[in-house]
Amino acid sequence: MKKVLVATDKPFAKIAVDGIRKIVEDAGCELVLLEKYADHADFVRAVEDVDAVIIRSDIADRRVIEAGKKLKIIVRAGAGYDNIDLNAATEHKVVAMNTPGQNSNAVAELALGMMVYMARNSFNGSSGTELRGKSLGIHAYGNVGKYVALIAKGFGMNVFAFDPYVDNDTMLADGVQPVASAEELYGKCQYVSLHIPANAQTKKSIGYDLLMKMPKGATLVNTARKEVIDEEGLLRVFEERPDFKYLSDIEPDLKNQFESLYAGRYFFTPKKMGAQTSEANVNAGLAAARQIIDFFENGNTTFQVNK
Known part of the structure; x- marks a missing residue:
């Protein structure tokens, strides 16, 4: 047996x-x-x-x-x-x-939930912003990315995606606008939702140069892995751009620096919550x-x- x-x-x-x-x-x-x-x-x-x-x-x-x-x-x-x-x-x-x-839908709901939370200033009673009409970029259009797109379209967001392994027709059929490069995606979108795996090619691939391309009022949402973020580069972006915000489904290694310097501009779940x-x-x-x-x-x- x-x-x-x-x-x-x-x-x-x-x-x-x-x-x-x-x-x-x-x-x-x-x-x-x-x-x-x-x-x-x-x-x-x-x-x-x-x-x-x-x-x-x-x-x-x-x-x-x-x-x-x-x-x-x-x-x-x-x-x-x-x-x-x-x-x-x-x-x-x-x-x-x-x-x-x-667990794709669970992760996608968390990603949008964190976006709402940050857009409304952590529900602190002050006037926030809405997601409707904002541009959302989905970096990697797999199972989770598809659910993120579906929910975001319900919010009235304009959805773009970059994934070299997914054909454009698949994205277009879902009402998602494909783009040709990560640089184009980040350059277009006020929100970017990360869904790339952590491997030799992607670790620390999301850093200063890419993030600085994002428009004013940018928010990066990471429900993937902390290893894909170049945290030193992200902190440089935070220092140079007071408008930039970061949401993560896992605490970064440099959590203490975010906490001591950039209150109100980040949110980290205490443990990985996407599939919870x-x-x-x-x-x-x-x-x-x-x-x-x-x-x-x-x-x-x-x-x-x-x-």
């Missing part, structure tokens, strides 16, 4: 665990739970005799993968997968997957379980992120 481990320092909701258990056990597999574990070593030990692992933000590093002598597949319940050591997974013939699209809704929690967990069973039964590797 194959074993599926759910290793979650931040556990899934009970309804999600119950759904995962049903999917796994109906397929003739055993479910093993490791929740709120005290130490990474607990995860390493738990993986020793399992065939599959489901994680959330838990770190599936080389130690975990090498300890999993029977491990065939590991699925990150969510879109980002930088918490999996992909090289180690490939070396040990472990399939690594994510569950794209399952009951709906996304359930959707991603069930999708991960289904993908594991589909892989075992049919060899389906549709969402594989390593080679």
